[in-house]
Each structure stands twice: as structure tokens, then as C-alpha cells.
Amino acid sequence: MAKELAKFEDWPYKVPHIKSIVKKINALSDEFKASKSGEEAYKAYKKMSRYEDKIGDDITHIQVLYSLDTTNKKYEKAEEMLNEGLPLVSAATLNFAKAFVSSPYRDYLEKKLGSFIFTMYEYQLKGFDEKIIPEATEENSLVMKYDSALASCRIPFRGNVYNLPQMGKFLNDSDREVRKEARDAYDTYMNSRHDEFEEIYDKLVKVRTKMAQKLGYKSYTDLAYIKMNRFDYTPEMVASYREQIHDVVTPLAEKLMKEQFKYAGIKNPKLYDLGFKFKSGNPIPLGTTDEKVEHAKEMYKKLSPDTDYFFNFMADHHLLFLDAKPGKQSGGYMTYFPVHKCPIIFSNFNGTAGDVDVLTHEFGHSFQAYLARNIKVPEYRSPTMESCEIDSMSMEFFAEPYMDLFFDVPDKYKYAHLADSIEFLPYGVTVDEFQHWVYANPNATPEERDAEWNALEQKYTPYKVKAREALPWKSYPRWLTQAHIFDSPFYYIDYTLAQVLAFEFFNLDRKNHEKAWKKYVKLCKMGGKYPFVSLITKDGLKSPFEPGVLKKTINPLVKVLKGYHAENF
Numbered sequence: 001m002a003k004e005l006a007k008f009e010d011w012p013y014k015v016p017h018i019k020s021i022v023k024k025i026n027a028l029s030d031e032f033k034a035s036k037s038g039e040e041a042y043k044a045y046k047k048m049s050r051y052e053d054k055i056g057d058d059i060t061h062i063q064v065l066y067s068l069d070t071t072n073k074k075y076e077k078a079e080e081m082l083n084e085g086l087p088l089v090s091a092a093t094l095n096f097a098k099a100f101v102s103s104p105y106r107d108y109l110e111k112k113l114g115s116f117i118f119t120m121y122e123y124q125l126k127g128f129d130e131k132i133i134p135e136a137t138e139e140n141s142l143v144m145k146y147d148s149a150l151a152s153c154r155i156p157f158r159g160n161v162y163n164l165p166q167m168g169k170f171l172n173d174s175d176r177e178v179r180k181e182a183r184d185a186y187d188t189y190m191n192s193r194h195d196e197f198e199e200i201y202d203k204l205v206k207v208r209t210k211m212a213q214k215l216g217y218k219s220y221t222d223l224a225y226i227k228m229n230r231f232d233y234t235p236e237m238v239a240s241y242r243e244q245i246h247d248v249v250t251p252l253a254e255k256l257m258k259e260q261f262k263y264a265g266i267k268n269p270k271l272y273d274l275g276f277k278f279k280s281g282n283p284i285p286l287g288t289t290d291e292k293v294e295h296a297k298e299m300y301k302k303l304s305p306d307t308d309y310f311f312n313f314m315a316d317h318h319l320l321f322l323d324a325k326p327g328k329q330s331g332g333y334m335t336y337f338p339v340h341k342c343p344i345i346f347s348n349f350n351g352t353a354g355d356v357d358v359l360t361h362e363f364g365h366s367f368q369a370y371l372a373r374n375i376k377v378p379e380y381r382s383p384t385m386e387s388c389e390i391d392s393m394s395m396e397f398f399a400e401p402y403m404d405l406f407f408d409v410p411d412k413y414k415y416a417h418l419a420d421s422i423e424f425l426p427y428g429v430t431v432d433e434f435q436h437w438v439y440a441n442p443n444a445t446p447e448e449r450d451a452e453w454n455a456l457e458q459k460y461t462p463y464k465v466k467a468r469e470a471l472p473w474k475s476y477p478r479w480l481t482q483a484h485i486f487d488s489p490f491y492y493i494d495y496t497l498a499q500v501l502a503f504e505f506f507n508l509d510r511k512n513h514e515k516a517w518k519k520y521v522k523l524c525k526m527g528g529k530y531p532f533v534s535l536i537t538k539d540g541l542k543s544p545f546e547p548g549v550l551k552k553t554i555n556p557l558v559k560v561l562k563g564y565h566a567e568n569f
């Protein structure tokens with residue numbers, strides 16, 4: 001990491017020129033193809049890597065600036081230009097990938113770079129081809145349309161208007177009347193935009209299916225598994241994992257919900273009560289955003305010298321974008337700048353405990369990127385998506401012993417965090433199974449899709465359906481605001497797999513902190529040198545796909561929850 005790194009706002013803003021990028025990539029591919037020895041091929045590969053880092057850095061810069069202010073015309077134009085141009089860049093890198101995997105110097109390159117990089121490039125080739133550029137372009141612009149539609153949501157509530165993240169606070173307010181009114185306002189508004197969202201999704205499903213067919217796949221699901229780099233697990237393994245969640249976690253989640261309603265004194269629970277856990281209200285973090293950052297500094301100082309150094313580094317260089325603002329995209333993410341060699345954290349603080357979750361979560365991602373920054377082969381720096389989420393979700397749990405810095409009653413937060421994480425699993429697999437169904441039935445009507453969503457909610461979270469049906473008004477179908485379903489298809493089971501591994505870390509941490517932290521750092525440092533199942537196995541973790549692992553991991557958590565005595569909150 002360069003010590004002299006400028007503060008984020010002082011980074012020069014440059015809109016890359018797509019045609020010149022394509023030209024340069026083609027020239028570098030030609031250079032690779034013309035190499036006369038293994039060493040020459042290796043050098044040409046390195047040159048390409050460096051160039052990809054450079055354009056990756058520029059592109060990420062635009063994407064971040066745009067997500068921070070979607071109303072800025074300059075950024076909007078640049079983002080649009082990128083969305084149109086990026087498929088051309090992908091096509092050009094694909095030509096390089098083709099040359100790379102068929103290089104006569106493959107043996108030499110494997111010696112230098114390992115063999116996994118070849119599998120990666122082979123997947124890239126299987127997942128894209130020039131002939132799907134028109135569809136890929138259309139997909140990008142539909143996703144952009146959805147994102148800005150979501151960011152443009154303005155919900156009138158009690159004389160003011162709020163965007164979706166800002167509504168979170170009222171939806172979980174300790175006053176039941178506020179929750180009810182907020183949910184009513186939310187549903188009424190979202191229902192008014194229902195057809196618009198459905199239409200975008202319908203187009204997305206069709207264009208993705210067309211892409212898959214053009215590439216020779218039976219359905220988009222097969223293509224998506226390749227695009228998601230699922231090197232060592234299959235839809236069948238995922239399906240049986242979902243059944244494990246159904247068998248082990250659904251009944252537990254239902255039991256927890258019932259207990260929570262009892263403790264909170266709620267009879268006849270309605271949908272707007274689901275996020276409300278305690279009579280005394282949900283845990284609310286102390287202080288302003290700046291104060292939360294100060295608390296986080298203290299926490300990371302206590303956790304380890306590395307976390308101490310790196311969190312301060314991020315704060316000092318203005319790499320934390322935490323508050324919700326009008327025009328800002330919703331959600332939270334971390335993204336990495338390969339040339340600046342640092343990440344940024346994007347979130348929408350809204351005064352709920354979610355602020356602490358998102359900060360520790362995204363810092364987990366950031367910390368992984370920091371620990372793996374010196375891996376020489378860029379392709380190995382970051383693991384595949386589900387492995388990335390282990391780093392972030394486990395960090396949420398490693399932060400737990402320091403929650404007295406953020407909360408008056410830290411055990412209340414810890415209970416809520418753990419219970420929420422358990423209750424998340426059935427929701428996560430609902431989102432996943434829904435998508436498997438959608439792409440197996442690409443011609444389904446919006447009504448059929450909503451009906452399937454209902455059926456899956458009934459299977460995995462029957463208590464939600466009951467609470468939803470108890471509303472005096474019609475609630476909008478939840479999946480329409482689950483952005484991943486639109487913009488990152490099939491990227492959701494990843495959270496649930498990672499959640500189970502984060503529970504493994506939590507169990508280990510409670511037994512032996514030093515050992516657990518060492519294991520965590522080792523995992524982060526391995527980056528993406530191995531695919532998911534191999535990576536966790538190499539770190540001595542158990543695979544959630546193995547029968548019985550889920551039950552073994554979840555069981556100790558029930559005891560931990562009991563120990564918090566939620567009945568007293």
C-alpha cells in the first residue's frame with residue numbers, strides 16, 4: 001500500500017476511452033501470441049495483468065462515484081458509456097483468454113502461475129462469446145434501469161419523503177403504530193411501482209435465457225454457475241443443501257420467532273412485527289456516524305494490530321462512505337482499487353443496528369483485500385463470491401466481544417445479530433430456489449412468478465406468510481426489492497453458505513479466540529488461490545454441503561442464544 005496515497009476526493013477522475021482500451025488489449029494479446037518462449041509469454045501475461053488493473057481501477061472509480069450520486073449527470077453519462085462499452089472490452093479480453101489457454105507454453109506458465117488460473121480462463125471462455133454482446137449490453141442497461149428505479153423510490157410518510165434505506169428505521173420502530181403506518185406507506189408506494197419492476201425483471205429473464213441458448217446451454221442456470229465461478233459444486237449439491245436448511249433451520253427460526261413475539265408482548269403478529277424483537281425496542285447503536293467510526297477505531301485496535309492499522313488507514317484516506325443520502329444507491333458494498341491498492345466501503349447508515357452490521361461486514365471484505373494485496377497473480381487476490389462473504393460475515397462475529405462500545409446493552413445486540421443470522425438462512429434459500437425456478441420457467445407470467453415466491457415462502461418461512469396474510473392491506477412481493485435477484489443472479493446462496501461458515505468461526509472463537517483468529521487470517525491471506533470447497537477444506541473448515549455439518553454447526557448456537565436471556569430485554 002502506497003503511503004503517499006491521496007484522499008479519495010483528490011483522486012484524478014478519468015473516463016476511459018473504450019475504443020482505445022479494446023485496441024490496447026488486442027495489441028497485448030498479439031504480443032502474447034507472438035511470444036517465442038515460456039518466459040516471453042509470461043512477461044506478456046504480466047503486461048496484460050498490469051493493464052487490466054489500470055483500467056479496472058478507472059472503471060471502479062466511475063462506478064463508485066456514480067453510486068454515491070446517481071443524480072450527477074456527468075457520472076451518469078460515464079456509467080452509461082461504460083455499460084454500453086464493457087461488453088466490447090469483455091470480448092477483447094476473451095481473445096486474450098483464448099490465446100492464453102491454448103498457449104504452447106502452458107507448462108511453463110503453469111509452473112509460474114499455477115494451474116487454477118487456466119481453469120478460471122476456461123470458465124471465462126465458457127461464459128461469454130462475442131455473439132452475445134447485444135444481449136449482454138441490454139442486460140447491463142436493464143440492470144441500470146432497475147438500480148435507478150430503486151434509488152428513485154420516494155415514500156411519503158408522516159409529512160416527509162424517504163428513500164428505501166431511510167425507511168428502515170421506521171419499519172423497525174419500537175412503537176407498533178409507527179411500524180404499522182410505515183409498512184402501510186411502504187407497501188402502498190411499492191405496489192404503485194409493482195408493474196414497472198416486474199416488467200424490467202421479465203425482460204432480464206428473457207435476455208439472460210437468450211444468452212444461455214446462444215452459448216448452447218439448456219438454461220440460464222447452467223450459464224450462471226459458470227459465470228459465478230462455481231468450480232467445485234453443482235446445482236444438485238445446492239438443492240440438497242437447501243433441504244438441510246429447510247429441515248434444520250426452518251423449525252428453529254419459527255421457534256425463535258414465536259419466542260420473540262412472546263418476549264415483545266406481541267399477540268397476533270403482523271408482517272411489520274417480524275423485525276421487532278424486544279419490548280424495550282431493538283438495539284440502537286450509540287452516537288453519530290463520526291462517533292461510530294471512533295468506536296470502530298477502538299474496537300479494531302483491540303482486535304489486532306493489522307485491523308488497527310488498516311481501519312485507521314481507511315478512515316484517514318476518506319475511504320468510508322457511510323451515511324444514507326438522497327440519490328445515493330441503496331445497499332452496502334466494498335470494492336477494491338487494484339492500482340491504488342485499497343478498497344472503499346459504501347453503505348447507507350440509517351441509525352439501526354444494521355449500521356454496525358454493515359460496517360463490520362464491509363470491513364471484513366476490506367481487510368481480506370488488504371491481507372491479500374501482495375498476491376502476485378491478480379486472479380488469485382480475491383476469492384470467489386461465497387468465499388468472500390465468509391471473510392465479511394465472520395468479521396461481524398469477531399467484532400462481537402467489543403459491542404459494548406456501540407450499544408448500551410451489548411447482549412441485546414448479540415442476541416439480535418445471532419438470531420437474525422439464523423433467521424436469514426431460510427430467506428436466503430428462498431431467494432435461491434426462486435431463481436432456479438424462474439430460469440427453469442423463463443416464460444412464466446408475473447402472476448406465476450409471484451405465486452411461486454409465495455409457495456417458497458410457505459415452504460421455508462411459513463411464519464412470514466402468516467404474518468403477511470394478517471395485514472389488512474396487500475403487501476408487495478418482497479423479491480421485487482431484493483436487488484440481487486435483478487443485478488446479481490444466483491448470488492445469494494453465497495451469503496447462506498458463508499453464513500454457515502461464519503457460524504463455524506463463531507463457535508471456534510468462543511472456544512479459542514487465538515486459534516480462530518489465526519485460521520481467519522490464513523483464510524483471508526489465501527485469497528482466491530483455490531475454489532470454494534477446496535479453500536475452506538485447506539483452512540480446516542467443514543463444508544456446509546456435507547450432510548450433518550449444518551446441524552452440528554447450528555446446535556451450539558441455540559445454547560448461546562439461551563445464554564443471552566432475551567426474555568429480560
Ligand SMILES: [Zn+2]
Nearest residue numbers: 361365389392
Ligand atoms: Zn458481503
